[in-house]
Amino acid sequence: MSDTKRRLLPMLGHTNGKRSAVTCALKCDNACASAVCNTSSNNYFRDIVSNELSRRSVMGAGAVGALTMLIGANAPQLAPGGTGIAPAVAMKRHGGKGKLKFTPIDPVDALVDDFTVPEGFAWRPVIRWGDPLFRGAPAFDANNQSAAAQAQQFGYNCDYTDIVEIPGSKGRRAVLFANHEYTNESIMFPPELPAGEVRAIARAAHGLSVVQLERKNKNAPWSYIVGAGLNRRYLLDTPYELTGPAAGSEFVKTIDDPAGRTILGTLGNCAGGTTPWGTILSGEENFNGYFITPGTSDADRRYGLTSRPTGRAWETDEPRFDTRNAGYANEANRFGYIVEVDPFDPNSIPKKHSMLGRFKHEGANVIVAGDGRVVAYSGDDERFDYLYKFVSKNTVRTGNSAEDRRANMELLSEGSLYVARFQGNSVPEIDGTGALPSDGAFDGVGEWLPLIIDNESAVPGMSAAEVAVFTRLAADKVGPTKMDRAEDVEPNPATGKVYVACTNNTNRGVPGQAPVDEANPRTRNRDGHIVELTENGGDQTSTRFTWNLLMVCGDPATNSSTYFSGYPKDKVSPISCPDNLAFDTAGNLWISTDGQPGTIGYCDGLFRVGLEGSERGRVDQFLSVPRDGETCGPIIHDDERNVFVAVQHPGEDGAWGAQNSLFPDYVEAGTAPKRGEGALPRPSVIQVFPAERAGKGDDKPGRGHGKGKPRTDDNRGGRDAK
DSSP states (O other), X not given: OOHHHHHHXXXXXXXXXXXXXXXXXXXXXXXXXXXXXXOOOOOOHHHHOOHHHHOGGGGSTTHHHHHHHXXXXXXXXXXXXXXXXXOSSOOOSSOOSOSOOOOOOOOOBTTOOOOBOOTTEEEEEEEETTOBOSTTOOOOOTTSOOHHHHTTBOOSSEEEEEEEEOTTSTTSEEEEEEEEOOOOHHHHSOTTSOHHHHHHHHHHHSEEEEEEEEOSSTTXXXXXXXXXXXXXXXXXXXXXXXXXXXXXOTTTOOSSOTTSOEEEXXXXXXXXXXXXXXXXXXXXXXXXXXXXXXXXXXXXXHTTOBSSOOSSOGGGTOGGGBTTXXXXXXXXXXXXSEEEEOTTOTTSOOEEXXXXXXXXXXXXXXXXXXXXXXXXXXXXXXXEEOEEEEEEEEEOOOOOSHHHHHHHTTGGGSEEEEEEEEEESOGGGOOBBOOOOTTSSOEEEEEEEEEEETTEEOSTTOOHHHHHHSHHHHHHHHOOOOEEOEEEEEEOTTTOOEEEEEOOBTTTTSTTSOOOBTTBOBTTBOSOEEEEEEEGGGOTTOSEEEEEEEEEOBOTTTOTTOBXXXXXXXXXXXXXXXXXXXXXXXXXXXXXXXXXXXXXXXXOEEEEEBXXXXXXXXXXXXXXXXXXXXXXXXXXXXXXXXXXXXXXXTTTTOBTTBOSOOTTSOOOTTSOOOSSTTSSOOOEEEEEEEGGGTTSSSSOOSTTOOOOOOEEOOSGGGOOOO
């Protein structure tokens, strides 16, 4: 192994199973090969839990009522979907199997390059990396890419996605939002392309995309429209308005922005959320890998910022990516926020909301509380970091006009920010093996610890601006629970319960690191778990909650420490490394995974999980993505029997001329791949639908698809298609 490869891929030889070390390098800057960022000496709940909470009787029959009396007064019960604005998908009150009937697929070996769906279903791309968005944009040509071309094309590695219907279109027109997390230059470009051009194209492949879609009817697949009036790309020179306590503060001013209120670009976008008023949120996650800093301050260390040259070397072209350059000391402080975009207004200015804190946001998801205020949940995707909640100061406007959306886009700028502390009721029994406590559940109570209250700091010695910019440092001071990488956090619109995907943490319980606790009960937790949280009295604005673990993930055939809320282990699909979450119309939870090749040896996939009654804890695998790929951004339109996912980094471990995947433009078996289309993997947004609809859209779906052309909106000056 060359010294260069060893330097760029420190996880090479240290990843488990079939996990790619390339993903570790490009996605999260080798976080697992670096020192743990959180070295704070928080109290753990095993030290502070009271004798009363330790008694198993509290969590036995009637526990909800007992705990409500114990931890606070009752609040109004949350109505389904909140009040005022209806959720995008009308939800039934109780869970069930839902309208999407399927036979679960078997797990697929991690080295198989295929997109696998249940019998009776078909698939096709909605849009792929490099597909042109604007009239006059060049068609994708892998051998002749340029930065100018990429700026007019769909970006790379789409993560969060949503499809939002255009009002009044009767289900025939919609907008697709997708963000673009990172790039893999080794499989994207021929080696003879100059390094400077490679970097420029890669920068243009980051950011966000909004794409207009159309279909003949609700039974037809979606197609995107080239040149549609709502199509746009958000690039690294796109201005974003910074809102909240950080705006205008000394911590975010640079030589290019002396006012500290306008930030160019967004980086490392991971998951997101769609607000009740129809805007899109996207979380800036692994931004630290894009910057060189002195690496000596507490803030640098806490955010994983170092003085090492970056793997992408953007600092070679733009001085702001080396914060040691004069005037750019604060540039890294301008990333790590929740971004909000109005997909229906091409002229609107996107926002970065500092009130929701600065950390490695997996995403943010909003629900309307009973009093009309909005609540946003977000996880910090780092080993031993925290779970957060924001509560707005003002209430939502319930109209659907552009003016209402603009007003509601101010809601995330003012309010209160909290961080979660969990307390278990079976503390003495938690020994790191994952063994279920004698009361039959991992469960307990918790509280939301204030960081900012009504726009004012609640952390002694820190201003509100400091809390907003250095949120991790502020949270360390108040003693929240260190979690096993809290990623996507989704409130269920049917019940108001909140679900937290804790992906994994192989450092849990090792010497010198945080020990196990009931909310994170396994030593060297490689497979992850799902937390179910119920706000006190059903009030999303409450500062108290109860919780339990819905699932402790893994392959039951090889791992005895799995748990599925009592559902028989021999009847579930094996699942590991839960990442993104979604819900269907029956209230079932859907989970996409990221990391199964390195834990249980299977390709990542999408899974449905029952939440109620005899179906609670039942896991059924719906689809599997290709080799080296990650399942992202699930959209469940089971009322139409449609499912959508973003397939990120397929073929990650390959190289130009030796690709690991040809997804989604597979060539016919037995024929040699051709240079260009079909010769390299292309991250894509995929739609899955009943096979009887095959051929009713523009192209034949499934294997071999990918050469159909989208419709061009070259009429009416960019107005919506009729």
